[in-house]
Amino acid sequence: MPNSVLLSVRGIMVDRLFATLTEYTEKNSGNVRKPKAGNEIAFTDYGFCHDGPAILTFxxxxxxxxxxxxxxxxxxxHYRVINMCFRSHGPNRDFKGDFSFEDHARDAISLLDSLGVxxxxxxxxxxxxxxxxSLAEMVGSKRMLxxxxxxxxxxEATPQFYGALKALQGKETWRKTTIAFFKSWLGGEVNDSIREQLLKTIGGFGYETWALSGKTVEAAYKTWGTPLKRLERLKDPPLVxxxxxxxxxxxxxxxxxEFRKTHSEWFTYVQARGQTHFPHIEDPEFVYKETLEVIDRAIKRQTA
Structure with missing residues (x-):
């Protein structure tokens, strides 16, 4: 993304302002809070003055x-935006013990409650x-729109993918595996923002955190099969x-x-133009526009 963007969206001109705000949000180390659950949660909180639903990012x-x-x-x-980190993923990278995706969802509920969202x-x-x-399952579509x-x-996870997840869990193999991941992501013509994020923000994690990521992601695929199969099991799905x-x-x-045809009342999809698995970094303007459209639909659905 160039440092100067000229874009007219909903009557607002975004040029130098975008570059300034991006620099600020990228450098801001955020806040740390211990809600009722008692776990240290690092997060940022922007756009507090806006009405309407907040945006929570994982x-x-x-x-x-x-x-x-x-x-x-x-x-x-346009909206309040709360960017939340996993445990031990904020400015303090000290590993504080195992946790699951369900635990992160519960941490999110505690944080949102403490912030009045x-x-x-x-x-x-x-x-x-x-x-x-997991969060959608816990709170339902009336709260998570x-x-x-x-x-x-x-x-479905391939044997090679499972092998990499296992390697992350080995004390003798985790470092070699993470380096291989980074080299594959940085290979070829990589978007400048992607390169910056990979080189600047993924450091500071030791064996325990990488091993837990391998164990937890492996368990998720073995439990649910695929993310789409997990979505199908939601009892009260939000718009997805x-x-x-x-x-x-x-x-x-x-x-x-095929999934959209089966679940047309709540599921849609779109393919971005990017070359990586990080569309919010590689093409934030596109993700921004898609998000606004989804929010508009969600609000209409809520009030229908």
């Missing part, structure tokens, strides 16, 4: 709130979506919109189209 594992700095710079002009929309990147789906999934691979970039195959699109 990062993927072993990354933090700064990945949302680009799209937050757009969204916070009633209704909200969730943006969930990659495996953060496992926690978002919509879920925007940001590129969560919706296929999947924004994905990869893979760009007809088979993958058909998988989503």
């Amino acid at each position: 990062s993927g594992w072993n990354s933090d709130h700064r990945g949302y700095s680009y799209v937050t710079s757009y969204l916070m002009q 009633t209704t909200f929309i969730c943006l969930a990147a990659s495996h953060g979506n496992w926690a978002a789906m 919509a879920l925007v999934i940001l590129d969560h691979l919706s296929l 919109h999947h924004v994905y970039s990869q893979p760009k195959t007809e088979e993958y699109r058909n998988l989503h189209e």
Whole structure:
């Protein structure tokens, strides 16, 4: 994303303001709070003055709130945006014990309650979506109005993927595995914002955190099969919109189209133009526009 963007959206000119806000949100280390649950939660809270539902964001594992700095710079002009980190993923990276995706969902409820947030929309990147789906199950569609999934691979886990998850759990193999991940993500022509995030914000995590990510993601796939199968099990689903970039195959699109036909009352999808699994970093303007459209639909659904 260039440092100067000129965009007219809903009557607001965003040019130098976008660059300034992005720089601020990317550098801000955020707040730390211990709600009733007693777990330390790192988060940022922008756009407090806005009415309407808040936007809650979940990062993927072993990354933090700064990945949302680009799209937050757009969204916070219209909505309150709360970017929440997993435990031990904020400025303090000290590992404080195992936790699950369900625990992260419960932490989110405690945080939202402490901040006085009633209704909200969730943006969930990659495996953060496992926690978002648990949150949807816990609070229902009257509180969580919509879920925007940001590129969560919706296929069955391959033996190679399971092998990588196991390698993350080994004291002798986790470091080599993480380096291989980073090199694959940084290979080729990588968007400048992607490169910046991978080089600056994913550091500071040791063996315990990487091992827990492998164990927890492995358990999620073995329990549910795929994210789409997990969505099907929601008793009271919110509006769900999947924004994905990869893979760009007809088979993958058909998988989503069949799911949309079966669940047309609440599921939609769109393919982004990006080359990575991080559309909110690679193309924040696109994710911003998609999110606004989903919020509009969610509010209409709520008041219908």
